[in-house]
Amino acid sequence: xxxxxxxxxxxxxxxxxxxxxMGIAAGASGFMIWRTFLALDSxxxxxxxxxxxxxxxxxxxxxxxxxxxxxxxxxxxxxxVQLGQTLILAQLAGSANLCLIVCGIISLVxxxxxxxxxxxxxxxxxxxxxxxxxxxSFIIM
Numbered sequence: 001x002x003x004x005x006x007x008x009x010x011x012x013x014x015x016x017x018x019x020x021x022m023g024i025a026a027g028a029s030g031f032m033i034w035r036t037f038l039a040l041d042s043x044x045x046x047x048x049x050x051x052x053x054x055x056x057x058x059x060x061x062x063x064x065x066x067x068x069x070x071x072x073x074x075x076x077x078x079x080x081v082q083l084g085q086t087l088i089l090a091q092l093a094g095s096a097n098l099c100l101i102v103c104g105i106i107s108l109v110x111x112x113x114x115x116x117x118x119x120x121x122x123x124x125x126x127x128x129x130x131x132x133x134x135x136x137s138f139i140i141m
Contacts (some may be wrong), residue, residue, distance in 0.1 A: 083108060 007015040040048040040056050050070060055063035086104040093103060 082111065085111065 003019075006018065010018065036053050037047050040053055045056075047053060049067065051063040051067040054066045082104070083087075085107040086100065088104040089107050090098065090100055
């Protein structure tokens, strides 16, 4: 999504350099995480989260610290998506003059409803309702 913006502001040379540098950094950090998990994982003590690796290397306080940081990262990721969807909805509203907070609440409710519908345990009910809605709409038409 942001690649054209980066290239328009930095040019092709610097833009390619930035992407190559970030690719090398991502590859190196992925390799380090992979090697850490290979060295510390076992059938008796499986590695489930990043906190487990830090627990084995540095102790339980570090595990809790890493788990809190990961929770904060998840929260911020959801916040960025929520803000983006809110701004999109506010732009789509156009001349309706909806308050940004109202757009945020609408976006939040739609996101929660779609997350609820994605849960597999509720899929049977949703599919059954879809079939009945189609049958009723066919009879009415």
